[in-house]
Amino acid sequence: MERHPARKYFRADQAEIPHLWCSGCGIPQVWHYTVKAIEELKLDIDKVLWVGGSGCTGRMCTYWIGDFFHTLHGRPLGFATGAKLANPGLTVFCHMGDGEAAAIGGNHLIQTARRNVDLVAIVINNFNYAMTGGQFSPTTPLGAFTMTSQLGHIEYPFDLCELVTTCGATYVARWTTFHARPLINSIKKSIQRKGFSFIEVLSQCPTQYGRRNKIGDGVQMMKWFKENSVRRGSTGKVPEADLKDKFLIGEFVDIEKAEYGASLRELIKKRGG
Numbered sequence: 001m002e003r004h005p006a007r008k009y010f011r012a013d014q015a016e017i018p019h020l021w022c023s024g025c026g027i028p029q030v031w032h033y034t035v036k037a038i039e040e041l042k043l044d045i046d047k048v049l050w051v052g053g054s055g056c057t058g059r060m061c062t063y064w065i066g067d068f069f070h071t072l073h074g075r076p077l078g079f080a081t082g083a084k085l086a087n088p089g090l091t092v093f094c095h096m097g098d099g100e101a102a103a104i105g106g107n108h109l110i111q112t113a114r115r116n117v118d119l120v121a122i123v124i125n126n127f128n129y130a131m132t133g134g135q136f137s138p139t140t141p142l143g144a145f146t147m148t149s150q151l152g153h154i155e156y157p158f159d160l161c162e163l164v165t166t167c168g169a170t171y172v173a174r175w176t177t178f179h180a181r182p183l184i185n186s187i188k189k190s191i192q193r194k195g196f197s198f199i200e201v202l203s204q205c206p207t208q209y210g211r212r213n214k215i216g217d218g219v220q221m222m223k224w225f226k227e228n229s230v231r232r233g234s235t236g237k238v239p240e241a242d243l244k245d246k247f248l249i250g251e252f253v254d255i256e257k258a259e260y261g262a263s264l265r266e267l268i269k270k271r272g273g
Helices: 003-011 025-040 076-086 096-102 108-117 160-167 178-191 206-212 218-227 260-270
Strands: 048-052 068-070 091-097 119-127 172-178 197-202 229-231 247-252
Touching: 003 025, 003 172, 025 091, 025 096, 025 119, 025 178, 025 260, 048 076, 068 076, 068 206, 076 108, 076 160, 076 229, 076 260, 091 096, 096 108, 096 119, 096 160, 108 160, 119 178, 160 172, 172 178, 172 218, 178 247
Parallel strands: 048 068, 048 091, 091 119, 119 197, 172 197, 229 247
Antiparallel strands: 172 247
16 A cells, blocks of 8 residues: 655654544644645754644644654643744744634733744634533634534634734734645745744534534535635625625735844843843
């Protein structure tokens, strides 16, 4: 059988082989897209650090063949910031789930974007806390069904891209697992630029979210993403009514400003440190 091209980046010494993700889950797709970006840029594996926290997404880093840091729930951005400041030559990825990034880790997300730390934050948004049973998260859509909103969700969800834009992120984008090539290109762009880059990836969770909301399996959920996504830049051609309940995807912010680590090193230099 032909070997998958991403397997050479996969840590084969884990007890949970091939991985812990459910059939049809979108998280391993994003894992593949990330290593594809690394490969296409010909990065030195020894200079790439993956940081993760808890949950289904938090385990992504543990399958990376290079250096990784599997940290505490909601705290990966803090650890990633420390690693980047200690070794500015590293390319640092921080993969988080929507619950981890926007709930317990919400303040870390806000402060890292505000500081404009030079790292790549990728939030895989499957609209629920999948690993712990499918509870609603800060991004669960209004009216959606989860284990803890069995009559329909009544809380307003965060728009994570708007949140980090307001907080000062210098690169912000949103894609879905269906939009493979644009997502890979965004990851490559994030690696090559300085400052806090934030990518939200809408991802299928057929076991918890798809099943409860009668969307279907992994393939059917990806088709759902395709049919319900509107590319930013084309919204002027679409009636406002047709944008209701759609996913707005694309690049939202791409600017340059002073990066935190460089500013800190300059300050230390001025003080003769």
